[in-house]
Amino acid sequence: MAPRSDADLIADVLGGNVDAYGVLVKRYQDAYVRFAVRMLGNRDDADDALQSAFVRGFRALGSCKDPNRFSAWLYQIVINECRTLVARRARRDRRFVRDEDELHAHPAPTVPGQLGDLEEIQRALDRLDAEQREAFVLKHVEELSYEEMAALTGANVSALKMRVKRACDRLRQLLDPARSYS
């Protein structure tokens, strides 16, 4: 039997069958984990963001104008949820880190030649500006086109290209300083 379409499941949920949403959760629960982990830098925050996104998706299901594009619609919610968490975390961190100059004067230790180390790369990724990190992850990790990124993020293509370029430059400074251009 062919799997039910997203649109069919959404109609079922809106008709009162809450359990049909479970099928959508199961279908997409793995789709955005990697994005959330890369954006937030740890699994716990990623799980919080994703759970919140799925619950908000349920609450807002009636406003999903094109149920056949549910996955893209949910992706937008996940991105927004990650942005919110990043902003909250930045505010929280500001309470404890008073001296930004001091912080930047002591970069995380990097060892050239360990570029294959996921943790090391993730630490560098965590140090990017949130917009640059988001653009880099969508482009080079999720491998989306700039047009797809623009549709998801609301930013225009040239702005996204600039963010990706700056992200790459910054990552190079952090991870491969000997060959960094700037």
Next chain:
Amino acid sequence: MIDDIDDTNAFVERIAKPLRTEEHADSSFRNSVMSAVHNLARTEGVADSPRLSPSGGTRLAERPTPAWWKRSYWIRVNALTALAMAAGVAALAVGLFLYSGYSLASGRRPQDVAVRREPVRETIRETVHDTVHIVRFVLVDSAARSVSLVGEFNQWQKGATALRAAGRPGVWTVDVPLTDGRHEYAFIVRDASGERWVADPVAETKLDDFGTESSVISVGTPTT
């Protein structure tokens, strides 16, 4: 130039490859979500109405449901009802005024009555608009000594709109008449450590150019 591009591409590929390692949701993830969803469905019904613009961030009503005493409430009132309310409020004001005089005569302190006159006047003034929304702002902060509300609606004046202790420890509330549209606001909390700017923890937030977080509430016809 071409060498530079190739070099950059090679670098990006080297770091992106490990980042592309697949990640999977925990086995309990679906159950956690569905548990929350079933709770929502019980308390709010099935998702049957548009509440969210996925690219437009969150609105107050879209947040996970807080306890009743943490929620902000708004009441929609049409012009006729508002006029009736205004008349009632005016009668109340007269009653309070008379009571104030009685209190003075009887030697009681009239401050409570005097404090109540301000919101009464505000309410009457607002009813001349087509629609008035009385929005209750609530903040829970057990360490706060005083809380005030600042926003576009009071020109961000710190002392203009004070929250009152609601009778339960740490619960502060104030009712504010607002017109249709989106309103930015924040709380100013004074506690033992001084004065703090606090965004509403249950509302949509917005960062300004300086990275300060304010809250946003949409009143009346939802904006998309």
